[in-house]
Structures are given as structure tokens and as C-alpha cells.
Amino acid sequence: MKGARILLGVGGGIAAYKAAALTSTLVQRGALLDVILTAEAERFVSPLTFSSLTARPAYTSLWDVPERIPHIRLVREAQVGLVVPATANLLAKLALGLADDLLTTALLAARIPLILAPAMNEAMYENAATQEHLATLRTRGYTIVDPERGYLAEGESGIGRLADEERLVEALERALTPQTLAGTRVTVTAGPTREAFDPVRFVSNASTGATGVALAREAARRGAAVTLILGPTLLAPPSGVTTVRVATAQEMHDAALASAAGADIVIASAAVVDWRPVNDSPQKQKKGEQSIDVRLEATPDVVAEIAARKEKGFLVGFAAETQDHERNAREKMHRKHLDAIAVNDVRDGHGFGTGENALVLLWGKNGRKDLGTASKETLAARLLDAIEELRCS
Numbered sequence: 001m002k003g004a005r006i007l008l009g010v011g012g013g014i015a016a017y018k019a020a021a022l023t024s025t026l027v028q029r030g031a032l033l034d035v036i037l038t039a040e041a042e043r044f045v046s047p048l049t050f051s052s053l054t055a056r057p058a059y060t061s062l063w064d065v066p067e068r069i070p071h072i073r074l075v076r077e078a079q080v081g082l083v084v085p086a087t088a089n090l091l092a093k094l095a096l097g098l099a100d101d102l103l104t105t106a107l108l109a110a111r112i113p114l115i116l117a118p119a120m121n122e123a124m125y126e127n128a129a130t131q132e133h134l135a136t137l138r139t140r141g142y143t144i145v146d147p148e149r150g151y152l153a154e155g156e157s158g159i160g161r162l163a164d165e166e167r168l169v170e171a172l173e174r175a176l177t178p179q180t181l182a183g184t185r186v187t188v189t190a191g192p193t194r195e196a197f198d199p200v201r202f203v204s205n206a207s208t209g210a211t212g213v214a215l216a217r218e219a220a221r222r223g224a225a226v227t228l229i230l231g232p233t234l235l236a237p238p239s240g241v242t243t244v245r246v247a248t249a250q251e252m253h254d255a256a257l258a259s260a261a262g263a264d265i266v267i268a269s270a271a272v273v274d275w276r277p278v279n280d281s282p283q284k285q286k287k288g289e290q291s292i293d294v295r296l297e298a299t300p301d302v303v304a305e306i307a308a309r310k311e312k313g314f315l316v317g318f319a320a321e322t323q324d325h326e327r328n329a330r331e332k333m334h335r336k337h338l339d340a341i342a343v344n345d346v347r348d349g350h351g352f353g354t355g356e357n358a359l360v361l362l363w364g365k366n367g368r369k370d371l372g373t374a375s376k377e378t379l380a381a382r383l384l385d386a387i388e389e390l391r392c393s
């Protein structure tokens with residue numbers, strides 16, 4: 001997002017105020033925004049709000065800009081255009097190719113990816129005219145970020161609420177990212193598992209799933225069809241990814257095997273608990289005893305079973321090690337028949353639950369790439385770069 005040139009169109013709907021919040025988010029991420037408001041949008045929010053947030057002029061008219069042809073310059077300078085909120089009226093005008101103000105004229109003159117985020121009353125959204133305009137715009141290559149169901153300004157609940165900000169940012173990120181994984185199916189496993197020994201207690205580990213969530217998000221940005229098999233975590237799964245929530249190692253095993261069967265790339269980053277209690281008591285165990293014995297048995301080896309059934313695809317495992325990292329990880333990679341393994345040092349609390357991590361990718365007899373120490377988002381991008389390179393070699 002840093003340095004990205006974005007053209008933001010603001011339509012005359014109640015959700016126009018959210019376009020201001022989005023502008024602030026994008027500016028904080030380093031994007032350079034030019035904002036065009038329709039005349040009706042100005043009734044809801046002031047251009048001053050946007051010019052203050054972007055430290056650039058906010059545009060409202062074809063005619064009062066001190067330059068000759070602003071609509072052409074604005075779309076030529078931008079890498080992507082986004083309309084928030086896209087009113088029913090704007091959808092109709094764009095579907096018809098009308099160009100009677102600065103925003104619609106600029107959008108008609110655009111040769112960049114365009115994203116529309118409709119927001120309106122449920123009846124307006126469901127109206128056949130609006131739906132037909134949306135279908136037309138989709139076939140013409142516009143990306144539509146569908147509205148959500150929820151509270152609407154008129155006090156009702158229904159479909160028509162502007163998509164969540166995370167979905168809007170993700171749509172922009174996708175439009176700005178080279179689609180190097182288009183047509184590729186990617187499965188990512190992430191998070192811990194929980195193995196219960198009574199209804200309120202379980203064996204688990206410190207994984208938060210952040211690495212896998214970042215990998216799934218980055219693969220989706222690159223155009224892959226991503227399935228994320230996600231263990232218990234408080235992290236929200238990324239938008240645009242099919243997420244399967246699981247709790248136990250057995251559930252992780254079943255979901256991962258089903259998804260991995262047709263995948264081109266499988267990244268097994270989940271920290272699957274290796275042992276589970278043999279007895280899962282149906283009743284909460286009473287505290288009375290000073291100590292209790294819990295007998296553990298091995299859980300299924302998810303990544304080894306994916307490897308055993310693999311017909312195609314590139315399988316990357318993860319190793320969290322506390323000693324002899326690379327030797328242990330390479331041995332694990334060979335024993336489990338993985339194509340590559342990403343190893344991290346989890347001594348002294350590193351790796352789990354922290355924003356940063358350090359990863360080394362190993363493959364074959366001697367293949368090694370140090371991906372460095374960085375945020376989990378940056379490491380996800382570097383790991384996918386390395387995987388893409390290895391698949392091509």
C-alpha cells in the first residue's frame with residue numbers, strides 16, 4: 001500500500017462518512033489519495049474532511065478545477081479506483097456509461113482496475129434495476145465489494161450495509177498486487193488445535209495462527225483460490241478466503257486432507273497438538289484430587305498424511321524448533337516427504353504470539369533461503385515469493 005496511487009470516489013449516501021475513515025486508514029498505510037465527491041456526497045460530508053486527511057485537494061466538479069482536463073489526469077495518475085459508497089444512482093450511471101459530473105466522467109475515462117462498494121437501503125439494493133446494473137458492471141470487469149447484512153441507517157436490519165473496512169482495503173490490496181497465483185488453489189492450515197480432557201479443559205499450545213492467516217491473505221491477494229483451515233484463535237480470518245474452522249487435531253486432519261486433495265500449493269503452518277488425552281471426560285473433573293494422571297495418545301500426523309496422499313502440488317511444512325533447528329527441520333522434511341520446510345526458532349517465546357518472526361526455508365539436500373526477521377505479513381510475502389520460485393524451477 002505504501003506509495004500506492006488511489007482514486008477514491010465518494011457517492012451521496014449515508015455511508016459517505018465511512019469513506020472519510022477509510023481515507024484516514026489508507027493515508028496511514030502510506031497511500032496517496034485523490035478524492036472526488038459527487039455533488040450529493042457533499043451534502044453528507046465536506047470536501048474539507050478529505051483534503052484535510054489527504055493533505056491534497058478534494059475534487060467536486062468538472063469545472064472549477066484550475067486545470068483543463070482534470071478527469072483524465074486523475075485517472076491517469078491512479079493505479080486503482082474505488083467508489084465508497086457506490087449509490088444506486090452511480091451504479092445506474094456507470095452501467096449506462098453516463099458522464100455528467102467529475103466522478104462519472106473520470107471513471108468512464110479509466111483504464112485502471114475499478115472497485116465499487118455499494119451501500120443503500122435493502123429495497124433499493126434488491127431492486128431488479130440495481131441488480132441488473134451490478135451484473136452488467138461485473139461483466140465489464142468492475143470488482144464489486146458486496147454490501148453486508150446488518151443495521152441500516154433507517155433503523156432496519158437488512159442487506160445494503162457498506163462492506164467492512166477490512167474488505168475494502170483487501171480489495172484495494174488485491175488490485176494493487178500482481179496476480180502471480182491466479183488460477184492456483186492454495187490450502188493453508190493455521191493455528192493451534194485443542195484436545196479436550198473434560199468439557200472445560202484442554203491440551204493446546206501457544207500458536208495464534210497469525211503466520212497462517214498472513215499467508216492465506218497474501219496468497220488471496222496474489223489471485224489464488226485459498227482455503228484456510230483455522231484452529232481456535234481470536235484472529236479474524238482474512239476476507240476473500242474460504243475459511244474452515246476446526247478445533248481438534250482430528251478435525252484439522254479431516255478438513256486439511258479434503259482441501260489439500262486438489263490443491264496446487266499446501267502450506268501446513270498449523271501447530272497441531274501432537275498428543276491428546278485418551279479419555280475425554282463428559283463431566284467436568286472435580287478439583288478434589290491433589291494430582292491427576294492424564295494419559296495421552298498421538299494425534300494424526302496431518303502433514304505426513306497429506307504428503308502420503310499427494311498426487312500433485314507443492315507441500316510446505318513448518319518446524320518450530322528449540323535446538324539444532326535446521327538439522328532437525330531438514331530431517332523432518334525428508335522423513336515426511338515434504339517439498340520444503342519453513343523453520344523458526346521458538347526459544348525464549350520467539351515466534352508464537354509475537355508480531356515478528358524469523359524464518360529459514362529449506363528444501364532438497366542443501367536448498368536454503370534465509371527469509372530474515374520481519375513482521376509475519378512481510379515473511380508471508382517472502383515465503384510465497386520463494387515458493388513461487390521453487391515451483392518454477
Ligand SMILES: Cc1cc2nc3c(=O)[nH]c(=O)nc-3n(C[C@H](O)[C@H](O)[C@H](O)COP(=O)(O)O)c2cc1C
Pocket residue numbers: 010011012013014015038039040041085086087088089090119120121124
Ligand atoms: C438522507 C439520504 C440518504 C441517502 N442514502 C443513500 C444510500 O445510502 N445509498 C444510495 O444509493 N442512495 C442514497 N440516497 C439517495 C442519493 O442521495 C441520491 O440517489 C443521489 O442522487 C445520489 O447521487 P450520487 O450518486 O451522484 O452521489 C440518500 C438520500 C438521502 C436524502
